[in-house]
Amino acid sequence: MSPLDSDIAHLLAGSMVLLSFLLLYQDRMFALLNVFALHAYALACSVAWQAYLQRAPHLFITALIALLFKGVIIPLALRRIVVRLGIHRSIETVVSVGPTMLFGIALVGLSIVVMLPVTQAEGPFVREDLAFALSVLLLGFLMMVTRRNAVSQVIGFMSLENGLVLAASGARGMPLVVEISVGFSVLIAFIVIGIFLFRIRERFDTVDLQALDMSRGEAL
Amino acid sequence: MSQLAASGVGLLLALSVLGIFAARRTPGTRLIYAACAAVCAGLAGVALLRLLAPAGGLESVEIPIGLPLGRTFLGLDPLSAAFALIVNLAAAIVSGYAIGYGVHAREPQRVVPFYPAFIAGMNLVLLAQDAFSFLVGWELMSLASWALVLSEHRSPENRHAALVYLIMASGGALTLLLAFGLLAGPEGGYSFEAIRRVSASGVGPIVLLLALLGAGSKAGLVPLHAWLPLAHPAAPSHVSALMSGVMTKVAVYGFVRLVFDLAGPPAWWWSVPVLVIAAVTALLGVLYALMEHDLKRLLAYHTVENIGIIFIGLGLALAFEASGLRAAAALAFAAAIFHVFNHSLFKSLLFMGSGAVLNATGERDMERLGGLIKAMPATAVAFLVGCIAISALPPFNGFVSEWLTFQAILLSPQLPQWVPRLLVPAVGATLACSAALAAACFVKAFGMTFLGRPRTQAASSAAETDRCSQIAMLSLALLCLLAGILPGFVIDSLGAVTQMAVGARLAPQSGQAWLRIVPIDIHRSAYSGLLVFVMILLAAAATAFAVRRVASHALRRSAAWDCGFPDASPATQYTAGSFAQPIRRVFGSVVFRAREQLTMPRPGDTAVARLQVELRDTVWDALYTPIIRFVAATAERLNRMQFLTIRNYLTLVFAALVALLIIVGTWR
Structure with a gap:
């Protein structure tokens, strides 16, 4: 493959990492959803580029799934949930942005340090792609850990899953069945979490998880 | 032949299922035990045939279940055959004993279904030709015997014993799992064939350590013996006989299989930890046994001592084999396996005897027994034979194997390294010391239980045990005598085993005159059990003749001799505690941190005089108590982890991932 091809792949994967950082400090719900949609578009583009590079038509389907579900359906549905929950105007208290970003940078460094020696047998292209994917995954996890709002946690989880898909598409040869089943499981997780959000709100009048922690034991 | 053996295991498992239904009625229970005896006898026959067969290739049966990567192989090579013979011979006779004894169980449905499964598990371990089936058999053996230990679950002591046993057994199985994992190497060939071919270098010492931990905890090597004196007596006596007499042998087999067969050629220093642990085990085991007045616990502690003797033989074999002294290695190894055989005979016999006593009197405490030789003559004779044999006195079998071990010890100056050359004589001295103490221990066991006058009502109203049990015990006693008189036959049939384990065999013994055995050279040492037996018989006959004929026949009547019996109460007899006191004085202050406190009332005072003796289990205090404390404290800390928030859990997972x-x- 030409250097340009791999540069484009890196650009797309790198933009996912960048968007993950954007996700980390968004404190407004709608902005968060928009960035997540962007994240999914970047994923779709990246996977589609991989499909083109690897001459693997089934990866186009993967890209399409990512675009449809994660880029359109899930953000729209989450937007409805947010509106119905009435939290679209609230500002989430994000744990101090500065340290979180620094920690995120450290995580990216870590994933590069880990991935590059481990995958020495592979070509440089796959290696760097995997490093990006691992950073996306870790950043998603970091987001789940630092957020209190359940909706933001869902988004953290989804972006983590985007990292998984990125890794799988770069590593040549994830079967379509696996991809589809992962996609469906994410959808189901989304539905379940969505239902739970409403149930939680019904009981506690909030989706702040701290309220849950206080009354654990008798509820849930 | 392997098919036959494998189907025997299948039959035992089927019996175990049948046992669930059969245990409701006494005839059903008897039937299951009888069937077990028949199957075990068949298995023993198959193993004997395999052992005596001229060297043939290993034919193994493939079973279509197992790990996804490997298949399950069952087969009998000489090593498995020797142990299968030992295990099944004892198991057959014990099952025969259980036909009579087993019906006394309070809740037979808690014993009968597990009993065949236990034997099946042991046989599966022996037949296994791959790590997977070995471990499955090992776990089956452990869990079935655990259930049997727990069969009288109402007493808190038994529940405690079962808990300790379960923990030790799972720990042991874990270390064996690790050992096999190391041996299998990165390709993961789990059949023994594949492991032998790979023979990964460098893992040998770790495998030795893991085998000492895993097999040693099951066999009862100090300091991993703690469960043994708790669990063996807790089970019904026929199960105790199997656990102590047979299951520990399966553990020895596991050690031999791992270290001699699979771990590759040994280095000379491997023998050092084995010899040291074995010597400590032998000495501590017999000291514990001497301090114990509970008959079944005494026997269990004594198993620890005998395991020590067996491992001394194995350690010597390792040392000789590593230095290329194959003949000496064969001698030491044959001595160890011979002792395995002997111990399975007399320990089963002794446990069956203690079961008969327990059944007749309801007592296990020697201080409450006595005088049973009049009420239970057959049991007493069988028990006496077991005592003499385990004390390593000629002409019985225990003497032969310990004598062979000593012959191997005397060859130690041939070793090139100075560490074992210095160590082995010390081990020999320890072995001699523990043999002498063992004799003292069994003088106590037999004397307090069967001689003197009954100390309690229960002991005086005892009656002889049933016919099946008597036959089983007397047949084992006969086997002890036969193995003592015909040791050459046993050594010859172990030839293929030593050939396989250490690459040499002892010279054939069958052609020797007077049935004697000559382990090394006729000019060096030889022993004829038959001659000794004949001489003992002659001497005894001559003494009897002299007493009858030469001594005065005049009838004498006199008042009861006061010395020792100022009043007629049986409580004034010599007790087990007083018998053990001199030895406790010698060893107790160090080994048991014994403390004696004497409260003597002043002359004229009518208060009771009191002698309080406090013994502590130093091994338990030094090793187990800190571990228990540590686990409890850690559990207490970890308990807080149950009440974290979801976000904290996520953080923990995240931190673990990042770390x-x-x-x-x-x-x-």
Whole structure:
């Protein structure tokens, strides 16, 4: 493959990492959803580029799934949930942005340090792609850990899953069945979490998880 | 032949299922035990045939279940055949004993279904030709025997024993799992064939350590013996006989299989930890046994001592084999396996005897027994034979194997390294010391239980045990005598085993005159059990003749001799505690941190005089108590982890992930 091809792949994967950082400090719900949609578009583009590079038509389907579900359906549905929950105007208290970003940078460094020696047998292209994917995954996890709002946690989880898909598409040869089943499981997780959000709100009048922690034991 | 053996295991498992239904009625229970006896006898026959067969290739049966990567192989090579013979011979006779004894169980449905499964598990371990079936058999054996230990679950002591046993057994199985994992290497060939072919270098010492931990905990090597005196007596006596007499042998087999067969050629220093642990085990085991007045616990502690003797033989074999002294290695190894055989005979016999006593009197405490030789003559004779044999006195079998071990010890100056050359004589001295103490121990066991006058009502109203049990015990006693008189036959049939384990065999013994055995050279040492037996018989006959004929026949009547019996109460007899006191004085202050406190009332005072003796289990205090405390404290800390928030859990997972990634990243 030409250097340009791999540069484009890196650009797309790198933009996912960048968007993950954007996700980390968004404190407004709608902005968060928009960035997540962007994240999914970047994923779709990246996977589609991989499909083109690897001459693997089934990866186009993967890209399409990512675009449809994660880029359109899930953000729209989450937007409805947010509106119905009435939290679209609230500002989430994000744990101090500065340290979180620094920690995120450290995580990216870590994933590069880990991935590059481990995958020495592979070509440089796959290696760097995997490093990006691992950073996306870790950043998603970091987001789940630092957020209190359940909706933001869902988004953290989804972006983590985007990292998984990125890794799988770069590593040549994830079967379509696996991809589809992962996609469906994410959808189901989304539905379940969505239902739970409403149930939680019904009981506690909030989706702040701290309220849950206080009354654990008798509820849930 | 392997098919026959494998189907025997299948039959035992089927019996175990049948046992669930059969245990409701006494005839059903008897039937199951009888069937077990028949199957075990068949298995023993198959194993004997395999052992005596001229060397043939290993034919193994493939079973279509197992790990996804490997298949399950069952087969009998000489080593498995020797142990299968030992295990099944004892198991057959014990099952025969259980036809009579087993019906006394309070809740037979808790015993009968597990009993065949226990034997099946042991046979599966022996037949296994791959790590998977070995471990499955090992776990089946452990869990079935655990259930049997727990069969009288109402007493809190038994529940405690079962808990300790379960923990030790799972720990042991874990270390064996690790050992096999190391041996299988990165390709993961789990059949013994594949492991032998790979013989990964460098893992040998770790495998030795893991085998000492895993097999040693099952066999009862100090300091991993703690469960043994708790669990063996807790089970019904026929199960105790199997656990102590047979299951510990399966553990020895596991050690031999791992270290001699699979771990590759040994280094000379491997023998050092084995010899040291074995010598300590032998000495401590017999000291514990001497301090114990509970008959079944005494026997269990004594198993620890005998395991020590067996491992001394194995350690010597390792030392000789590593230095290329194959003939000496064969001698030491044959001595160890011979002792395995002997111990399975007399320990089963002794446990069956103690079961008969327990059944007749309801007592296990020797201080409450006595005088049973009049009420239970057959049991007493069988028990006496077991006592003489285990004390390593000629002409019985225990003497032969310990004598062979000593012959191997006397060859130690041939060793090139000075560490074992200095160590082995010390081990020999320890072995001699423990043999002498063992004799003292069994003088106590037999004397307090069967001689003197009954100390309690229960002991005086005892009656002889049933016919099946008597036959079983007397047949084992006969086997002890036969193995003592015909040791050459046993040594010859172990030839193929030593050939397989250490690559040499002892010279054939069958052609020797007077049935004697000559382990090394006729000019060096020889022993004829038959001659000794004949001489003992002649001497005894001559003494009897002299007493009858030469001594005065005049009838004398006199008042009861006061000395020792100022009043007629049986409580004034010599007790087990007083018998053990001199030895306690010698060893007790160090080994048991014994403390004696004497409260003597002043003359004229009518208060009771009191002698309080406090013994502590130093091994338990030094090793187990800190571990228990540590686990309890850690559990207490970890308990808080149950009440974290979801976000905290996520954080923990995240931190763990990052930590692992950092380790991976900084590894090289």
